[in-house]
C-alpha cells in the first residue's frame with residue numbers, strides 16, 4: 001500500500017544563477033523569471049492534484065524559502081508547517097563562491113572546473129563535494145523527513161540542485177557517477193510515490 005507522496009523542487013532562477021556565478025551558501029534573491037518558474041511549478045502541482053501536503057521543508061537560503069512560499073500560496077496551503085534548516089542548503093562552493101563560471105574555466109581550465117562541479121567526491125577548494133553535501137543532507141533526511149513519509153505524510157521540499165541530488169541518490173539508489181549526471185531544472189517539481197518501506201513506486205517530473 002503506497003504511503004507518502006514526496007515532492008522535490010529546485011528553487012527558481014536566482015540573481016546569481018542569472019549572472020552565472022558560483023552561489024553555494026550565498027543568499028541572492030529570486031529573479032522575476034525565478035518567481036515565474038516557481039509559480040509555473042505550483043500550477044503544475046495544482047493541475048495534477050498535489051494540493052494536500054502535510055508539511056514542507058526548505059533550506060536556510062531565501063531563494064528556496066521564497067520558491068516554497070510562492071508554491072504554497074498558489075496551491076492554497078500557506079497554513080502548513082514549514083521547517084527551514086541549513087542542512088538542506090546548497091553545497092558550499094568554498095573559494096569558488098562569487099566567481100563567474102566562465103571566468104573560473106579560463107582561470108583553472110575547463111576540465112578542473114567540470115571536476116569541481118560534477119565529480120562526486122572532489123570538493124572545490126575550501127568547499128563541499130557532492131559526497132560531503134550528502135553527508136550533511138542525508139542524516140537530516142533520515143531523522144526528520146523519511147519518518148514522516150513512512151507515516152504516510154505528504155511532504156514538499158524546496159531546496160537546491162546539490163542538496164536535492166543527495167536525496168535523489170538515496171531514494172533511487174544511484175551511484176555517485178549516476179547522480180552527478182542528473183541535472184535538475186529550476187522550479188520543476190519531481191513527484192515520488194513511496195511504499196510503506198520508503199521504496200519508490202513511481203516518479204513523475206511535472207514539466
Ligand SMILES: O=C(O)[C@H](O)COP(=O)(O)O
Nearest residue numbers: 021022023024090117161
Ligand atoms: O551554487 C550554485 O552555483 C548553483 O546553484 C549550483 O551549481 P552547479 O550547477 O555547479 O551544481
